[in-house]
Amino acid sequence: MLSRGDLTDDEWAVLEPLLPVSNNRCGRWRDHRQVVNxxxxxxSTGVQWRELPERFxxxxxxxxxxxxxxxxxxxEMLLQHVLALADAEGNIDWDINVDSTSVRAHQHAAGAPKPGAAGTAQLFKRGSRKIGSGVDHGESAAPAGGGGAAGEAxxxxxxxxxxxxxxxxxxxxxxxxxxxxxxxxxxxTQFExxxxxxxxxxxGRGRPRRTPASVSADKAYxxxxxxxxxxxxxxxxxxxxKKDHKAARLRRGSRGGRPPGFDKERYKDRNTVERAIGKLKQFRAVATRYDKRGYVYLGTVTAAAVVIWLRS
Structure with missing residues (x-):
């Protein structure tokens, strides 16, 4: 089971160079290590923000x-950084597996203000700031991938x-x-x-790697x-x-084409994605969604992934 303890010195040394030392409005940030902990x-605990121990x-x-x-x-930037470190050490197995898992949302996750409501647009206006390698992240508070207008995912x-x-x-x-x-x-619909x-x-030099060696998925895909x-x-x-796809192909005879290849031994490794889901759901704030905003919950899941990689 993953530790609920604070970041070790070695884990913090991986993240510290990527985090900003100051913002444009209030001078220096409060100690990042204390905040990340x-x-x-x-x-790990799923505790309400108000109930965080005073030591943080x-x-x-x-x-x-x-x-x-x-x-x-x-x-997301921190996750890419730890992935890059792992890849440089040859510590990524590029035979990947794809799947999904459903998460029950707490009743407090509902009721987020609609886009454009008073006060919501001002929450994340912090001015332009530099992060890590100097990329300008601007002041947009509407990141992609958080579910959009579909009820905050x-x-x-x-x-x-x-x-x-x-x-x-x-x-x-x-x-x-x-x-x-x-x-x-x-x-x-979400495979691509x-x-x-x-x-x-x-x-070093070169484009980011985007292509795995192989992909395995269940019949839903x-x-x-x-x-x-x-x-x-x-x-x-x-x-x-799928059985109905196979039956339709056989009914068409020679026009149905060849059956897709299937490696039984490779498919046995598909359990790795189930175990990855299990690791994510050891974090209670992931296993039950408490965040109202879709992009905030995506940030919660991504932060859990960063911790998994740091401690693997």
Missing amino acids: GIIHRL GPWKTVHKRHLLWSADGTW LGRSRGGLTTKIHLAAEGKCRPLSMVITPGQRADC PVMEKICVPRR SNRKIRSYLRKRGIRHVIPE
């Missing part, structure tokens, strides 16, 4: 820092409000990319967005569009054929 404590400083500071970093892409079902996390996991049970949608969204989000920068997408990119894939 507070965010990790909330990730003012809870409002920790909360707003998490909201800001979810909005401006800081958590909240879907209704018989069990109540749900959110679905779609993810790709590498062969050592660690998440590479994540997308969130309302809980009723079909898995196959999940694949397009795979981006592992090179430590068995359709022509997905197979065609993978073939065009030259990616080997193992996706079992």
Whole structure:
């Protein structure tokens, strides 16, 4: 089970160079390490922000820092950084697996103000600031991938409000990319967005790596569009054929084409994505969604992925 403790010195040394030393309005930031430890404590325990122990400083500071970093892409940048370090050491298994998991949303996750409501546009205006390598993250508070206007990535079902996390996991049970949608969204519709989000920068010269060695997924991803997408990119894939697809192909005879290849031994490794989901859901703030905004919950999931990679 993942430790709920603070960052070790070695873990902090990986993140510290990437974080800003000051902002444009208030001078120096409060100690980042103290704030990040507070965010990790909330990730692990699911405690209300107001109930954070005093040793993490003012809870409002920790909360707003998490909201800001979810909005401006800081958590995503940190994830890409730890991925780049792992790739440089040859510590990524590029035989990846894709799947999704549903997350029950707490009743407090509903009721976010509509876009444009008074006060919401002012929350993240912090001016232009530099992060890590000097990339200008601007002042936009509407990042991509958080569910957009579809109810802040909240879907209704018989069990109540749900959110679905779609993810790709590498062969050592660690998440590479994540997308969130309302809980009723079909898995196959998010396959390409999940694949397009795979981006592992090179430590030296060269383009980021975006293409895995192979991909495995279950029958929910068995359709022509997905197979065609993978073939065009030259990616080997193992996706079992649905019974109705097989029957339709056989009825057409020679016009139905050849059956898709299927490697039983490779498909046995698909459990790695289930185990990656299990690692994410050890964080209670991921296993139950408390965040009202879709992009904030995506930031919560991404921060959990950063901790998983740091401690793997």
